[in-house]
Amino acid sequence: MILDDKLRSGDTIILDGATGTEIARLGGAMNSAAWCGVANKTHPEIVRKVHEDYIEAGCDVVITNTFATCRHVLAGAGLADETVAINRRAVELAREAVDSVGPSRPVAVAGSMSTTHAWKEGTLQADPAYLPDGETEASNFVEMAETLAEAGVDVLVLEMMSDIDGAGRCAEAAVATGLPVWVGISCIDDDDGSLVGLRASKSRQKAELPALEEIIDALMERGGDVYGIMHSTADVTGPALECLASRWQGPVMAYPETLRTFDERTHYPTESLTPDEFARSCLAWLDSGVSIIGGCCGTTIDHIRALVRHMEERVTG
Secondary structure, three states: OHHHHHHHHOOOEEOOOOOHHHHHHOOOOOEOOOEOOOHHHHOHHHHHHHHHHHHHHOOOEEEOOOOOOOHHHHHHHOOHHHHHHHHHHHHHHHHHHHHHHOOOOOOEEEEEEEOOOOEOOOOOOEOHHHOOOHHHHHHHHHHHHHHHHHHOOOEEEEEEEOOOHHHHHHHHHHHOOOOOEEEEEOEEEOOOOOEEEOOOOOOOOHHHOOEHHHHHHHHHOOOOOEEEEEOOOHHHHHHHHHHHHOOOOOOEEEEOOOEEEEEOOOOEEEEEOOHHHHHHHHHHHHHOOOOEEOOOOOOOHHHHHHHHHHHHHHHHO
16 A cells, blocks of 8 residues: 555655675675575574665665575575575564664565576576476465465565566466566666576576567566566666566666676675766656666665665755
């Protein structure tokens, strides 16, 4: 209801920034297979702190630390049997943060789902030992969507949708819960200048990268209440939003990454957009019709603070 009211009135909804890289920055455990997913179990106080900081910075929505907590991802970390508990704990931590620092204004909790897989140690490549077949993947998505819904999230955010088959299964599981579903599509510039699905793994062949238009059309057939571009560079996000606008007429979200380069061993940004560069990009997208704005990998609390400040300065003159 909080989010519906804002969308109907034309207000901007401010999402949070990166969760995983902020957990890492504050000393939380990162796992080679499951990224930041294990921190809900090992460092709950840090996960809660990240949410609290974003709320205090002015976010209207915090996204649960569940990007990498689907069963086949946690299996790579030896935690498959704790899948439901880890996902429930993630929602609890977000709710605790809202109750702790956000009671004076409405703040929503979004449950993150993604199509990421368990990574080989020291790489960003999917570990073949934990790659599920289509039926297993679909079942795992249903388990995760239902767990997040039962734990009390307000909306489901699909992050890094960059193919058709896996993203389609993820979307179907999310839509089936009856919750609002926000679809975040990730893309890159191909060699010929066209926009294609993000090459999430170096082992993924170029021939397997569908065009952005194909991804949008395929996912729209599954449903969804908001569509947007996420986990894509700022340079790509603008053209991708233009492509999206030609096919989707509903509310639009932008959730770019701010990192330019990163350490493949630690997955931590080594060069990122400055907070002011990020904020200026966000304002341009808001002017183009985006109504939901935030940041992905590399986006820090300072980036979100800068965005809020720039928005306030625009209003006050």
